[in-house]
Amino acid sequence: xxxxxIKRLFHQASIGDQSYRFMFERxxxxxxxxxxxxxxxxxxxxxxxxSIAAIKIRGNRILTSExxxxxxxxxxxxxxxxxxxxxxxxxxxxxGHPIWKLLPRFLHFVGGRPLVGYYVDFDIAMLxxxxxxxxxxxxxxxxxxxxxxxxxxxxxxAPQNTSIDLSFVSILKDLDIPPLGQHDAFNDALMTAxxxxxLRDKKVRGSRIPRLRTHTVFDPTGG
Amino acid sequence: xxxxxxxxxxxxxRLTPHEVETLRATLDIIYFGPDELIVGQNTSADSLFxxxxxxxxxxxxxxxxxxxxxxxSFDSRALVHGRSGHAFVSREETLCxxxxxxxxxxxxQRNPRFASFFYRDLSLKLDNFVKDQExxxxxxxxxxxxxxxxxxxxxxxxxxxxxxxxxxAMRDADSNALLVRDGERTGIVTGMNLSKAVVLRRQSxxxxxxxxxxxxxxxxxxxxxxxxxxxxxxxxxxxxxxxREGERFIGILEDIDVxxxxxxxxxxxxxxxxxxxxxxxxxxxxxxxxxQVRTLRxxxxxxxxxxxIISDLNQRLFSRLFDMLAxxxxxxxGCLIVMGSEGRGEQTIRTDQDNGLILRxxxxxxxxxxxxxxxxxxxxxxxxxxxxxxxxxxxxxxxxPLSEYLADFRTWLALPDATSHLNLAIFFDARxxxxxxxxxxxxxxxxxxxxxxxxxxLAHFARAIDLFATPIGLFKHLITSEANGDAxxxxxxxxxxxxxxxxxxxxxxxxxETATDKRIARLRDxxxxxxxxxxxxxxxxxxxxxLRLDGQLAASAGxxxxxxxxSSLSSMERDLLRDAFHIVKKFRDxxxxxxxxxxF
Numbered sequence: 078x079x080x081x082x083i084k085r086l087f088h089q090a091s092i093g094d095q096s097y098r099f100m101f102e103r104x105x106x107x108x109x110x111x112x113x114x115x116x117x118x119x120x121x122x123x124x125x126x127x128s129i130a131a132i133k134i135r136g137n138r139i140l141t142s143e144x145x146x147x148x149x150x151x152x153x154x155x156x157x158x159x160x161x162x163x164x165x166x167x168x169x170x171x172x173g174h175p176i177w178k179l180l181p182r183f184l185h186f187v188g189g190r191p192l193v194g195y196y197v198d199f200d201i202a203m204l205x206x207x208x209x210x211x212x213x214x215x216x217x218x219x220x221x222x223x224x225x226x227x228x229x230x231x232x233x234x235a236p237q238n239t240s241i242d243l244s245f246v247s248i249l250k251d252l253d254i255p256p257l258g259q260h261d262a263f264n265d266a267l268m269t270a271x272x273x274x275x276l277r278d279k280k281v282r283g284s285r286i287p288r289l290r291t292h293t294v295f296d297p298t299g300g
Numbered sequence: 301x302x303x304x305x306x307x308x309x310x311x312x313x314r315l316t317p318h319e320v321e322t323l324r325a326t327l328d329i330i331y332f333g334p335d336e337l338i339v340g341q342n343t344s345a346d347s348l349f350x351x352x353x354x355x356x357x358x359x360x361x362x363x364x365x366x367x368x369x370x371x372x373s374f375d376s377r378a379l380v381h382g383r384s385g386h387a388f389v390s391r392e393e394t395l396c397x398x399x400x401x402x403x404x405x406x407x408x409q410r411n412p413r414f415a416s417f418f419y420r421d422l423s424l425k426l427d428n429f430v431k432d433q434e435x436x437x438x439x440x441x442x443x444x445x446x447x448x449x450x451x452x453x454x455x456x457x458x459x460x461x462x463x464x465x466x467x468x469a470m471r472d473a474d475s476n477a478l479l480v481r482d483g484e485r486t487g488i489v490t491g492m493n494l495s496k497a498v499v500l501r502r503q504s505x506x507x508x509x510x511x512x513x514x515x516x517x518x519x520x521x522x523x524x525x526x527x528x529x530x531x532x533x534x535x536x537x538x539x540x541x542x543x544r545e546g547e548r549f550i551g552i553l554e555d556i557d558v559x560x561x562x563x564x565x566x567x568x569x570x571x572x573x574x575x576x577x578x579x580x581x582x583x584x585x586x587x588x589x590x591x592q593v594r595t596l597r598x599x600x601x602x603x604x605x606x607x608x609i610i611s612d613l614n615q616r617l618f619s620r621l622f623d624m625l626a627x628x629x630x631x632x633x634g635c636l637i638v639m640g641s642e643g644r645g646e647q648t649i650r651t652d653q654d655n656g657l658i659l660r661x662x663x664x665x666x667x668x669x670x671x672x673x674x675x676x677x678x679x680x681x682x683x684x685x686x687x688x689x690x691x692x693x694x695x696x697x698x699x700x701p702l703s704e705y706l707a708d709f710r711t712w713l714a715l716p717d718a719t720s721h722l723n724l725a726i727f728f729d730a731r732x733x734x735x736x737x738x739x740x741x742x743x744x745x746x747x748x749x750x751x752x753x754x755x756x757x758l759a760h761f762a763r764a765i766d767l768f769a770t771p772i773g774l775f776k777h778l779i780t781s782e783a784n785g786d787a788x789x790x791x792x793x794x795x796x797x798x799x800x801x802x803x804x805x806x807x808x809x810x811x812x813e814t815a816t817d818k819r820i821a822r823l824r825d826x827x828x829x830x831x832x833x834x835x836x837x838x839x840x841x842x843x844x845x846x847l848r849l850d851g852q853l854a855a856s857a858g859x860x861x862x863x864x865x866x867s868s869l870s871s872m873e874r875d876l877l878r879d880a881f882h883i884v885k886k887f888r889d890x891x892x893x894x895x896x897x898x899x900f
Contacts, residue, residue, distance in 0.1 A: 138398070139329040254395070255353055257304045264304070267329070274331035275393060282333060 088214035101217055102189045107136045109221060110186070111193040111270035114200045115262045121202045125149075126176060129204075130262035131186055132270050134193070137278070139270045145186040146263045148173035176207050184208075191219040193273045195245055195265070198222075223248065223269055226276040231286040239288065248272055251286050305397060309350075309371045310872035311417035319407055319414075326403045332390035341387040345378035347398035354394025358878070359387045365885070366878045367391065371871045376418045379404060385882075417872070446529055446543055447522040449561050451551030454542065456481050459510035463494050466509050470494075477540055477552050480513040487515035488540060488552070519544050520553075530558055561595065573616045579678060582621055586682035589613045593648050594853055603648070603846040604817055611645040614638070617682070618655070619734035625674050626735075627667055633660035635732050635739035639691060643729035644799070645815045646845065649852040653684040654691045654726060657699035658739045672699055691726055705743050709750045713757060721761050725800065728807055731814050741812075748810040759895040762804035765888055766897070768792035790851070794844045794884050798837065801891040805829075816841060837887055840880035847877065 089101050112131045118124035131145040150173040173179075183204075194200050197220050205215040224243040231251065232241050249256055249268060252275045257264040279286070305327060307313065307320040315323065329352065332338060338356065339345045349356075356368040358375075365386060368374060378384030379401055408415040455473040457466055459482035469478055470491055480487040493512040497503040519542045520529055529541055533555050541553045560568065569588055576582045589610065596606045615638070622636050640654035641647040653676070676694035680686055693699045705727075712720035728747065732740045751757065768789070799816050805828060806819045813819045817838050824834035847869070869877065892898060 137331045137333075139331070142326050142328050142400075253353055253393075255304070267304075271329070271331070271395060275395075278331065278333040278393065 084215065085217045088217055091213050093211075093213035097184060097212055097214070100184060100189055100214070104188050104190050105135070109134050109191045109193050109273070111139075111266045111273060112187070112197070112200055113194060113262045113266040113269060114203050115260065115265075116203055119199070121199070121206060124203065126203055126207070128173070128262040129179065129183060130266040131183065132263075132266050133186075133190075134270050134273065137274050139267070139274065141267065144263065145183055147179050147183075149176050149179060150174055177211060180207060180211055184212075187218065189218060191221050192216070193221040193223060193269060195223050195248075195269050195272075221273065223272045223276060226280065227251070227272070227286070230276055230279050230284075231288060234285070235288065252276070305350075306371065310870050311414055314413040314417075315407065315411060319411060323399060323403060323407065326400050328398045328400075330396050330398050332394045332396070334390060334392050336390045337387065338390060338396075339375055339378050339384050339388040341385075342383050343378065344382045345375060345384065346401050348376070348379050348401070348404050349374050349388075349396040349398055352395040352397060354396075355391040356394060356396075357389045357391045359389060360385070365882065372874060373871070380408070380418045417875075444526045444561070445522070446520060446524050446526055446553060449526065449553060450557050451543060451553050452477065452557075454479055454549040454551050456549075457489075457509065458482075459487070459513065460508050462506045463497060463503065463509060463512070464505040467491075467494055467505075475552065477554075479517075479542060479549055479552070480509055480515075482510060482513070482515070485515050486517055486542075486549075487513035488517050488542065489513040490540070517542050519549075521545065522550060526558060526561065529553055533558070569613055570616055573613065573620055576620055579621075579624065579681075582617060582624075582678075583682050585613075586617055586684075589617065590650060590683060593849070597849060597853060602842070603849055604815075604842055606648050606849070607645045607815075607845070610648050611638075611642060614642065615731075615733040618679075621675065621678055621682075622734040625678065626671055629663060629667075630657070630659065630671065631735055634658065634735045635737060636693075636734040637730040637740055638733050639726045639730040641729075643726075643731040643814050645731075646799075648849050650684050652687040653679050654687050655679075655693055655698075656691065656727075656730070657693050658705060658743060659699075659701045660736070660739060662701050668699065672696070689722070702739055702743060706746050709747050713750055713754060716757055716760055721764060724761065724807075725764075725803060728803060729814050744812055748807070751807060752810065755895075758804060758808050759897060761807070762801065762891055762895040763897055765797045765801045765804075765891050768796060790844055790848050794881060795841070795848065797884055797888055798841045798844075801887055804891065804895065833886070833890075836883050840883040843876060843880050847873065 085101075089098075092098065092100075110131050110133050112129070114129050115127045116124040117127060126149050128148045129145065130147075133140040133143055192201065201216050201218075201220065209215055227248050228241070228243060232239060235241075245268075246256075248254075249272070252272055254268055254271045254275070257268060278284075305312075305324050307315065307323075312320065312323070328347075330349075332354070338349065341360070350373045351368055351370050353370055356372070356374065357364055358366040358368060368388075374388050375384045375386070404418075408418060452475040453473050455469060455475060456479045457469050459480050461469075466478060466489060470476060476491045478489050480489050489509050489512055493514075494509075497507065497512045498505060518532060518536055518538050518540075520532070522543050522545050532541060533539065539555045542549055543551045543553050569585055569592065572588075573582065573585045576585060592613070593606060593610060596609065597603075601609075618636060618638065623631065626634065626636075635658040636655065637643070637658060638655050641651070642654055657672075672694045676686065676692045686692060691698055708723070712724050724747075728744070730740060730744075802816050802819045802823070805823055806813065809823070809826065809828065811819065811822050813822055820829060820834050820838050820841075823829045824831060829837070
């Protein structure tokens with residue numbers, strides 16, 4: 078495994094299209110982008126991207142008014158693999174554009190901003206699969222993992238043997254974020270964005286998420 | 301958030317689908333940590349905020365005015381009028397939609413109904429709100445089921461029965477129509493058919509009804525819509541429809557009953573009360589009077605008019621009962637009064653009987669006692685709950701000669717405690733419903749004379765406006781008088797301060813109106829209340845009465861019904877209620893200043 082920083086330097090040199098050099102510039106300090114991809118499976122090698130959503134966050138403001146939201150039409154050559162895809166989904170994705178047509182706009186939208194996601198490595202790996210042949214780079218953006226931020230706020234100081242639950246639903250519940258329809262790239266990205274602003278604020282204020290006791294405490298009074 | 305933004309939430313429900321799309325496309329979402337200032341006092345704002353989750357405090361300097369929760373929006377004043385009257389601060393972690401000012405201004409230009417939400421003036425907002433409601437209510441009456449209506453009984457006679465038998469059957473069933481069975485077919489015969497046969501065609505009263513009956517009977521099922529019945533009657537030119545449940549006939553629906561349901565039957569009831577010849581008749585009328593409230597409200601009649609109609613009917617009822625039960629002597633030299641909210645004409649749903657008797661002279665003890673018992677007992681039977689404070693004719697303290705009342709007034713002034721203030725408040729709202737009105741007028745004139753210039757007493761009296769705090773929370777952390785979830789005591793926190801403050805002012809100025817809105821109008825005419833403020837106060841007061849009535853109707857099965865559950869109000873109603881509470885607060889400040897209550 079090559080460390081990401083070295084990879085980044087390598088890609089900065091190897092980039093195929095010089096007009097994408099902006100991907101290596103950080104941009105405004107208080108801006109990040111929440112992303113989510115809906116895919117046909119969880120195996121990066123065989124799965125296909127069905128839709129991509131990205132929402133900019135500036136400070137505490139989630140800029141839903143400037144969003145990237147696209148349905149992807151799989152390439153003709155990959156059609157055979159996506160046979161497994163649900164019929165309805167296929168009808169839906171037929172409306173979309175092939176991913177190579179969408180990527181330039183996506184890359185301009187996110188720029189060099191840090192990418193926020195829930196298990197964001199998977200989404201980025203999915204995207205890299207298509208970006209690598211296109212630009213000869215992988216996404217160089219810093220990554221912010223909301224489940225990691227959540228872990229710090231909730232379990233950072235937990236004693237050993239505490240059972241840990243980092244599920245999306247638990248995070249929503251603990252942060253009291255209204256559940257939107259899940260498994261829609263835009264809604265998932267938006268909920269992730271809400272998690273991010275709430276968790277970041279908690280971190281600044283040093284506020285922790287309370288853990289419920291998993292076992293009862295012995296009470297010598299019997300009461 | 302394009303998809304999850306709830307466009308059914310007022311005022312956004314007034315936008316067209318296209319306008320909703322425009323709005324959604326421009327939305328951002330903002331997160332606020334605890335204690336962040338979102339809109340400063342007297343500043344403008346560049347967005348309208350709609351709460352997604354969390355709690356916002358609305359503050360005026362150090363005062364907490366309201367708590368805003370999900371679906372509430374703020375602040376139209378900061379956005380449209382360039383200056384918020386109040387500051388908005390997040391109380392906890394809060395997520396809000398932010399609608400850009402340009403979007404809102406554009407929608408206001410395009411959509412007048414949407415625009416009305418942003419009016420500065422509460423009375424304009426309310427007018428619009430009421431208009432919207434009326435449309436809904438008219439619809440709801442037409443969507444009612446026939447089973448909700450009053451029907452005549454379905455009494456059968458045989459086609460071979462005579463005209464004479466039919467006439468007796470009608471009288472016994474107290475109905476003007478009978479169903480006629482003739483083998484397989486069913487028909488109907490009416491009183492008018494009988495009369496015509498006998499009077500115009502000189503038929504014998506022994507003739508069978510078969511030839512007079514109509515067998516082209518129109519039938520509907522009891523779960524059919526009232527509107528269907530109305531349409532059928534008009535189309536077929538029928539005055540009666542037989543109503544069935546399955547194969548069985550359960551009643552006959554007459555056009556007058558359909559119209560009565562739609563229009564209310566207050567006029568008919570007034571006549572019924574006047575003609576009542578027994579307590580049973582009155583009891584039936586009393587029951588129907590109570591039922592009228594719902595019908596009138598359903599028609600969208602303004603709450604102050606409902607109050608007037610109901611107190612008029614109650615007045616007739618009291619008066620009729622008084623005539624039936626009171627010895628002749630009381631009727632000529634006594635005065636039956638109703639007090640408190642009944643006296644002000646603001647009691648729509650019966651909560652208690654506040655009534656009393658003023659006599660010119662002292663009278664026979666036994667006779668008086670028997671009347672006291674009978675009168676209060678009859679009212680209790682009629683569904684007027686006894687007064688918990690025993691302000692009733694049955695209590696000797698409230699049925700006695702004028703001279704003793706006058707002595708009471710002096711005691712109240714000399715020993716001003718909570719009880720004397722309460723008694724004064726109740727009595728000052730009194731209205732004569734039967735007997736000699738001169739007695740009450742004399743008593744009130746005397747009361748006003750006694751209190752003239754007693755500023756210290758009046759100030760003490762007025763102080764009760766601060767007895768209950770204005771409820772500020774509108775959904776979860778609010779102040780409730782009883783531990784009733786998120787219920788809100790509209791009576792204590794909103795209605796009472798207005799009623800009592802206004803009462804204190806008219807007492808000071810010796811005015812004799814009893815209804816709060818009429819009192820406000822008089823105070824305005826005298827220049828004591830500013831024109832605009834008087835209008836706003838009246839509107840706010842009526843709005844709170846309406847919410848209370850709706851709450852009472854919703855809870856009509858039990859409990860006091862003055863508790864309104866903010867979570868069951870629309871966000872539009874919550875917004876208006878917030879405005880109304882602001883006006884109550886302003887009025888309290890006015891009263892405090894006026895009576896110099898700061899000195900206590």
